[in-house]
Amino acid sequence: MAHLNPTPVLEPGQDRTMILNMGPQHPSTHGVLRVILEIDGETVVRMMPDIGYLHTGIEKTCEAKFYQQVVPLTDRIDYLCPMTNNLCYVLAVEKLLGLEIPPKAQWLRVLLNELTRINSHLVWLGTHAMDIGALTVFLYCFREREEVLKMFEMISGQRMMTSYFRIGGVALEPPLGFFDRVREFAGYFPEKVDEYENLLTGNPIWGMRTKGVARMTAEDAIALGATGPTLRGSGVDIDLRRDMPYSSYEKFQFKVPISQEGDVFARYMCRVQELRESIGIVRQALDGMPEGPTKADAPGIVLPDREKMKTQMESLIYHFKIITEGFAVPVGEVYQAVESPRGEMGYYIVSDGTPKPYRVHMRSACFANLQTLPTMCEGRLLADVVAAIGSIDIVLGEIDR
Amino acid sequence: MPLVPAVTDLEELKNHPALARLLGWNKDAVEGAKFDRDEMTIHVERSAIREACVLLKEDPACPFNFLSDVTCVDWYPAEPRFEVIYHLLSIPNKERVRLKVRLNSGSPAIESITSVWPGANYFEREVFDLFGVRFNGHPYLRRILMPEDWEGHPLRKDYPVEGYR
Numbered sequence: 083m084a085h086l087n088p089t090p091v092l093e094p095g096q097d098r099t100m101i102l103n104m105g106p107q108h109p110s111t112h113g114v115l116r117v118i119l120e121i122d123g124e125t126v127v128r129m130m131p132d133i134g135y136l137h138t139g140i141e142k143t144c145e146a147k148f149y150q151q152v153v154p155l156t157d158r159i160d161y162l163c164p165m166t167n168n169l170c171y172v173l174a175v176e177k178l179l180g181l182e183i184p185p186k187a188q189w190l191r192v193l194l195n196e197l198t199r200i201n202s203h204l205v206w207l208g209t210h211a212m213d214i215g216a217l218t219v220f221l222y223c224f225r226e227r228e229e230v231l232k233m234f235e236m237i238s239g240q241r242m243m244t245s246y247f248r249i250g251g252v253a254l255e256p257p258l259g260f261f262d263r264v265r266e267f268a269g270y271f272p273e274k275v276d277e278y279e280n281l282l283t284g285n286p287i288w289g290m291r292t293k294g295v296a297r298m299t300a301e302d303a304i305a306l307g308a309t310g311p312t313l314r315g316s317g318v319d320i321d322l323r324r325d326m327p328y329s330s331y332e333k334f335q336f337k338v339p340i341s342q343e344g345d346v347f348a349r350y351m352c353r354v355q356e357l358r359e360s361i362g363i364v365r366q367a368l369d370g371m372p373e374g375p376t377k378a379d380a381p382g383i384v385l386p387d388r389e390k391m392k393t394q395m396e397s398l399i400y401h402f403k404i405i406t407e408g409f410a411v412p413v414g415e416v417y418q419a420v421e422s423p424r425g426e427m428g429y430y431i432v433s434d435g436t437p438k439p440y441r442v443h444m445r446s447a448c449f450a451n452l453q454t455l456p457t458m459c460e461g462r463l464l465a466d467v468v469a470a471i472g473s474i475d476i477v478l479g480e481i482d483r
Numbered sequence: 484m485p486l487v488p489a490v491t492d493l494e495e496l497k498n499h500p501a502l503a504r505l506l507g508w509n510k511d512a513v514e515g516a517k518f519d520r521d522e523m524t525i526h527v528e529r530s531a532i533r534e535a536c537v538l539l540k541e542d543p544a545c546p547f548n549f550l551s552d553v554t555c556v557d558w559y560p561a562e563p564r565f566e567v568i569y570h571l572l573s574i575p576n577k578e579r580v581r582l583k584v585r586l587n588s589g590s591p592a593i594e595s596i597t598s599v600w601p602g603a604n605y606f607e608r609e610v611f612d613l614f615g616v617r618f619n620g621h622p623y624l625r626r627i628l629m630p631e632d633w634e635g636h637p638l639r640k641d642y643p644v645e646g647y648r
Contacts, residue, residue: 133627133628134626134628134629134630137628137629139637141613141638142637142638142642142644143644145644146644177520178520179486180485180486180520182485304548304549304574305601305602306600306601306602307549307550307551307600307602307603307606308602318574320574325577326577326579412486414489414519414520415519415522415524416520416522417522417551417552417570417579419551426551428551428552428570430552430554430570432556440556441556441557443552443554445551445552445554445570449605449606449609450602450605450606452605453601453602453604453605482628483628
């Protein structure tokens with residue numbers, strides 16, 4: 083099997099320390115992360131994350147697919163925020179094509195992205211709190227997450243692997259009653275965040291397990307390539323939604339939560355406040371949702387409506403051609419980054435002018451964030467490793483791809 | 484936004500902060516540049532990559548202080564076969580730049596930039612693992628995603644999608 087050769091963390095002759103293997107099957111590693119720890123009593127002397135157990139070669143698979151066939155693959159990279167990955171990929175391809183997207187599709191994408199962020203942060207909060215010992219929070223979080231997943235099912239027919247975004251827009255008009263349901267959710271969700279905060283923020287046990295634990299300075303975070311709440315928890319003020327806007331994020335007002343301490347609690351506060359900001363963006367998107375089409379007017383790239391296919395010869399031809407031969411994308415390369423719940427999710431796509439991408443590279447936020455783990459944990463207690471892993475919010479599917 | 488032709492003339496592009504900085508330092512280190520789809524690409528000479536990164540990182544006017552990504556593209560069977568690609572981000576100026584280095588197919592190797600950004604560690608290991616490009620001076624250059632005893636480099640174009648049977 084993979085990784086037969088454990089990394090030589092320990093030199094021979096040192097018998098003060100011992101090697102401890104944490105994972106790959108360990109409930110607090112959120113998947114199949116293996117961490118090799120060198121410990122001296124209860125203190126971590128050195129640590130080394132070992133990844134690759136979920137590697138499926140998605141980047142290679144993409145090279146053998148048509149551009150539109152890659153969208154479902156992007157869901158499966160990060161199964162907690164499928165829409166963010168969809169968005170990043172379709173934005174990159176649209177940039178390659180030079181395609182203009184109608185406002186309604188852009189706003190729908192923003193709306194769904196923020197719901198995805200809420201979904202992802204709820205799973206993180208529940209599991210992170212459970213790792214540290216607050217079991218109840220998990221049930222609270224999954225109660226609201228269920229509602230988000232039901233909304234995803236309503237709009238895309240799937241709870242997790244939504245594949246709702248298309249190159250040139252979104253797959254379908256949202257069904258009747260969808261916006262009302264989101265509005266109702268946006269109405270009561272802030273109270274639920276208060277409930278989570280009541281359980282945790284002022285809780286002295288939670289404070290002892292998180293405050294001052296797994297500290298990282300801003301310089302270290304930047305040098306190690308950390309992004310998202312892991313970086314903002316150390317006091318670096320950057321959010322791609324605000325600073326390098328995409329998909330009309332520049333039309334929304336929201337704050338970017340920052341904490342200065344750089345510990346587990348700081349990252350927790352960043353994410354919890356992001357929950358509140360996200361629901362604010364959802365509300366703005368609902369209030370200002372423009373009218374109009376949800377797909378770009380680009381025959382040959384965007385699949386025609388079903389109705390038109392039955393009445394117009396050209397639509398039928400385009401449909402047949404897109405499905406059987408794909409569409410050629412002009413030669414070029416783009417790097418498109420979006421702010422995923424975990425940080426900077428980037429797609430680097432190279433086109434050689436054929437209907438299949440020449441190279442698709444996914445810059446995964448967790449992959450870089452994971453490198454900060456040794457900095458956070460070395461010299462600290464073993465029990466804090468669990469808190470540190472939880473606080474960077476890893477998804478192994480995204481790391482291993 | 485409709486597509487406009489890419490600009491590749493160095494004279495036209497020399498006002499871009501990253502390119503101006505590199506040209507001011509060493510004209511020979513810049514092999515070319517391209518501005519396409521609002522993105523700046525600079526081709527850097529192979530031996531100059533580490534110094535170019537240091538230079539851009541410490542630019543007082545526009546510090547490209549964050550390394551977003553390192554990756555590679557295989558142009559098999561063309562030569563030079565590999566392109567190693569660095570995406571830099573300037574957090575204060577919200578500016579991106581892409582550096583490219585071309586490598587020949589016979590034992591491709593390049594200097595590691597882990598001494599500039601420790602965060603390049605995993606990215607370089609990934610490129611080494613999947614493309615077989617060596618990074619000289621990397622502290623721990625071993626496979627990261629594939630098993631230790633794997634043969635071949637899966638993202639190379641001469642490696643079949645379904646693997647060797």
